[in-house]
Amino acid sequence: MSEVESFFKSAFSVDNVIFGFDGGDLKILLIQRGAAPYKGKWALPGDLVYPNEDLDAAAARVLEQLTGLKEVYLEQVKTFGSVNRHPLGRVITIAYFSLIKISNYTVTPASFAQSSQWVNVSDVEDLAFDHDEILASCLARLKRKVRTAPLGFELLPPKFTLSELQQLYDSVLNLPKKLDKRNFRKKILSMGFLVECDEVQEGVAHRPAKLYSFDREKYEEFLNEGYVFDL
Amino acid sequence: MSEVESFFKSAFSVDNVIFGFDGGDLKILLIQRGAAPYKGKWALPGDLVYPNEDLDAAAARVLEQLTGLKEVYLEQVKTFGSVNRHPLGRVITIAYFSLIKISNYTVTPASFAQSSQWVNVSDVEDLAFDHDEILASCLARLKRKVRTAPLGFELLPPKFTLSELQQLYDSVLNLPKKLDKRNFRKKILSMGFLVECDEVQEGVAHRPAKLYSFDREKYEEFLNEGYVFDL
DNA sequence: TAATATGGTGTTAAAAATACAATAAGTCTT
DNA sequence: AAGACTTATTGTATTTTTAACACCATATTA
Incomplete structure (x- = not known):
């Protein structure tokens, strides 16, 4: 050969x-x-x-x-x-x-x-x-x-609760300490591309959480204004 | 076939x-x-x-x-x-x-x-x-x-001035605004793995700058203490 | 010795990150 | 129906980090 x-x-x-x-x-x-x-x-x-x-x-x-x-x-x-x-x-x-x-x-x-x-x-x-x-x-x-990019949403259904989103981050990142609930919510909502659906969780044995979805258009705006996803 | x-x-x-x-x-x-x-x-x-x-x-x-x-x-x-x-x-x-x-x-x-x-x-x-x-x-x-990693030093000679280092970052990152000299020095020196050589620049037509070198051992310590390179 | 060029240095204000706990809104049990 | 239970939701005070900014020092060269 x-x-x-x-x-x-x-x-x-x-x-x-x-x-x-x-x-x-x-x-x-x-x-x-x-x-x-x-x-x-x-x-x-x-x-x-x-x-x-x-x-x-x-x-x-x-x-x-x-x-x-x-x-x-x-x-x-x-x-x-x-x-x-x-x-x-x-x-x-x-x-x-x-x-x-x-x-x-x-x-x-x-x-x-x-x-x-x-x-x-x-x-x-x-x-x-x-x-x-x-x-x-x-x-x-x-x-x-x-x-550094809004990838988490690819793993969740179109409508999700903030707790589910945080759980996702906790299990992916697997950090020694879980993320702080209040700070997590503050930060992710402040980026402005999660929108509230007019719906809440069903079938749970406790106070149902609001459902949110990821708005890709608003995410693009967020980028165009010079911000970067950072969590 | x-x-x-x-x-x-x-x-x-x-x-x-x-x-x-x-x-x-x-x-x-x-x-x-x-x-x-x-x-x-x-x-x-x-x-x-x-x-x-x-x-x-x-x-x-x-x-x-x-x-x-x-x-x-x-x-x-x-x-x-x-x-x-x-x-x-x-x-x-x-x-x-x-x-x-x-x-x-x-x-x-x-x-x-x-x-x-x-x-x-x-x-x-x-x-x-x-x-x-x-x-x-x-x-x-x-x-x-x-x-996010001390790569810049791979591009410089073993001994370099802080201005050279900053120039390197400026030209690699190519940001709209150059890095601020004082803030850059403060940050890079605070990480503690650049050590002063007992030498200065030679052959320049102005005040010669101190030479520094990258100390890999000190960088390892820096990492072991849980810090991360971030510039 | 004056002109020129780069080296070197600290402070303040603004923004971001962190730490932290009480009340609200549902379901379930008895 | 009351109380127990579970998770949802929200704000503030502190600390840390980042960003903006200007002057004097020290060398060479003319």
Whole structure:
């Protein structure tokens, strides 16, 4: 094999850390591998990139096949390419994370075929390949990004309470001390892109909270006035 | 060709945005392409990744071949993989940036063979491939990173004046208003990891400035006490 | 020695971050 | 129906951080 040919004895894949938020916990969607290598192990959903497919498109495809969801927040994080990361050859992988509203998740043929499962981020361990490391990178990115861009809303239903929003931040950031309720509300409301719906929570055994939604137009105005999201 | 084979008709490269700081300006090192495609155009230095070479190693190799420098700051930024980004086939590229002390730069056989040149970042335009976009990503990353980690020092000689340091920040950040001299000094010195050398500038036609150096141990202490670099 | 150039230094006012606790509005139990 | 229970909602005082701002010092060169 010539040297030039040997450059083409390689492939690339995408792997996707799919985040969801449910029951107060940050979760990711894992699949159990049905074939070697790492048969039976839990892994991040991923696939080889098709020869004429863009990278972002490949990540979106993996996501859609597994969840049925399109047009979700998707962000490239880092590329992992250690020579020996894949037992069967030189395969580098481009890691993405995506944020979905877990309530929209439905079981698809793909997720049915390869058993898949939502797992609390804090419980994940011992994934196939270098996926533990990939998860760590994506989680670190999410922690940073969620403080500097209005990403949290991608994980919540369209209408949510401020307590739910705060819980989300608490579980993503996982800080030694929870955020202060009054200060959190003051700050997030002062940015002016959360609007009150004329609705309250239902079916809770206590005082129902007001529902809010994220107003993207008002967020754009906020940016145009030179402010930056910072939490 | 089988479908599986077609996955292996692809290659990956690294491209490196090599930043230097000289004469008050932020610069990058470009090479002029000697062969098609884009023959004669200016481009970021890069190369295909060898079959048994890690990605970071490939980026370091490209850098060393061009500059003779080892052990420089190197950071992966983003992977570019549009289907048609390379005219000759499917080549995705992993973009890195590196920070070098431009005074250490020497012409190497590689940089001699392919004409190379330092160019002010603000003057760069119309690079080969998607390199304009790659540069934009790396520059954005540098702007962010330089405020949250002590990277600036990688671009300066071991001993520098506070004015030089501020000039560096001014030219990297390129803000509408320059930083305030007194506030800048107060803040950077208060972090406690810059130490005065017992030396002053020489050969300047005005009052010579004190020289400082970055003390990495003190920086580690600073971190261990729970502080974070923030400028 | 005067002109010129950059180095070096402190204070004050404004804004932002933090710490902190009592009342309100529902449901559930008895 | 009263009381217990649970979470929602709201404001103030303190501390910390940021931002704005101007003059004298020290060297070289003409």
